[in-house]
Amino acid sequence: MAAATALPFLAWARESTSADAAADASAKKLGAKNVLNVRDFELLAQQALPPAHFGYLATGIDDDRTLKRNEAAFGDYEIRARRFADLTQLNTGSSVFGSRWPLPIYLSAVSSMRAFHPDGEAAVGRAAASRSVQMMLSSGSSVSLERVLSERGGPVWQQLYPTDDWSVTERMVERAEKAGADAIVLSVDTTVTHEVRNSETLKRATRVDTRPCSACHKDNRHDMWLKAPLFAGLDVSRVHELTPPNMTLPWLRRLRDRVRGKLMVKGIVTGEDASLALQQGVDAIIISNHGGRNEETLRATIDCVPEVVAAVKRKVPVFVDGGVRRGTDIFKALALGATAVGIGRPHGWGLAAFGQEGVEAVLDIYSRELQAIMRQAGTPKLADITARSVLPRRA
Numbered sequence: 001m002a003a004a005t006a007l008p009f010l011a012w013a014r015e016s017t018s019a020d021a022a023a024d025a026s027a028k029k030l031g032a033k034n035v036l037n038v039r040d041f042e043l044l045a046q047q048a049l050p051p052a053h054f055g056y057l058a059t060g061i062d063d064d065r066t067l068k069r070n071e072a073a074f075g076d077y078e079i080r081a082r083r084f085a086d087l088t089q090l091n092t093g094s095s096v097f098g099s100r101w102p103l104p105i106y107l108s109a110v111s112s113m114r115a116f117h118p119d120g121e122a123a124v125g126r127a128a129a130s131r132s133v134q135m136m137l138s139s140g141s142s143v144s145l146e147r148v149l150s151e152r153g154g155p156v157w158q159q160l161y162p163t164d165d166w167s168v169t170e171r172m173v174e175r176a177e178k179a180g181a182d183a184i185v186l187s188v189d190t191t192v193t194h195e196v197r198n199s200e201t202l203k204r205a206t207r208v209d210t211r212p213c214s215a216c217h218k219d220n221r222h223d224m225w226l227k228a229p230l231f232a233g234l235d236v237s238r239v240h241e242l243t244p245p246n247m248t249l250p251w252l253r254r255l256r257d258r259v260r261g262k263l264m265v266k267g268i269v270t271g272e273d274a275s276l277a278l279q280q281g282v283d284a285i286i287i288s289n290h291g292g293r294n295e296e297t298l299r300a301t302i303d304c305v306p307e308v309v310a311a312v313k314r315k316v317p318v319f320v321d322g323g324v325r326r327g328t329d330i331f332k333a334l335a336l337g338a339t340a341v342g343i344g345r346p347h348g349w350g351l352a353a354f355g356q357e358g359v360e361a362v363l364d365i366y367s368r369e370l371q372a373i374m375r376q377a378g379t380p381k382l383a384d385i386t387a388r389s390v391l392p393r394r395a
């Protein structure tokens, strides 16, 4: 790391009053179960992590406006509370790809999680098992797929950065399918090369982090294919990028023909691209802008749900991630037509603050909050949550 500079203190540091700080410090002491809401884990993660690692988790791109917009846009929808529903039995469960999901949430891909906790993705796998939620493992996982599968005690979705060398793509898919991943999730939103990707918040954080990096890892390179276990043993000598520059529809078709199980695309934000991907035979669409980490479009993913859902016409599940921080956000996503939501940073915060228990506590908060709003909206089961359940806020 570069030595500390005279830069103003990191833009991402949440402003807090001394009362907030005292409350959060006592939350840490009281344990994960007593943290009041998902956002509180962010400050606890910041306290637990060295600046560069927290900066990696926190960063968006350029001014982080898309990242913030993802979250703020949920505030542009109101929920229509309804009375007189029979709430004797409340059920947050559903069936996704034939499996029973107790909650309409999955843990989305977050790379290098050992930067947040020594157990990294292994702890996330255990939390996913204990709460029976689906987990998507990053291509850049710092723990091997085989180990995570054994901690999870069941299948995971393998996220794929295919690289610009097709033979490496094939080997990765082969390895994931052989190990027992039950779906391949192709990320299509990482077209910005690492030379020009402006992760400014991360860069500022790195500059004030005076620790020697070599204490934890060899270097600070972004070339995941040289260090992530999923690439171990593969000939990566011809790889230059995580995403091929020619990731066109014929390329997607070629991958479709190669993947034996389910293939999903992650990073769709328009109806047009959802239709094109469907024509290539994908099994699900994931609406995502990578948590505002790759592109500064200012378009929140929740605002993309209606047009994607309209294009998909219920042929396959539509998932959405980005800025989901409350049970009411999940409710709104479902009302707009999503099958379930993914969470990224929140489980990273939980992991950083408390390990496995923190990830579980984050999931438990979402569960409680979702149950609360389902009661208030008079929707005792997920199928009762419909387009009639929300309204755009009037200006």
Ligand SMILES: Cc1cc2nc3c(=O)[nH]c(=O)nc-3n(C[C@H](O)[C@H](O)[C@H](O)COP(=O)(O)O)c2cc1C
Pocket (backbone or CB within 6 Å): 056, 057, 058, 070, 108, 109, 110, 111, 138, 139, 140, 159, 187, 266, 288, 289, 290, 291, 292, 293, 321, 322, 323, 324, 342, 343, 344, 345, 346, 348
């Ligand atoms: C630290 C970090 C690493 C991530 N790594 C990956 C990755 O390797 N592959 C991927 O498809 N998405 C990755 N994402 C994006 C998430 O899967 C997800 O789309 C996003 O975090 C959702 O937004 P949220 O953080 O607001 O919940 C990463 C996100 C974060 C915060």
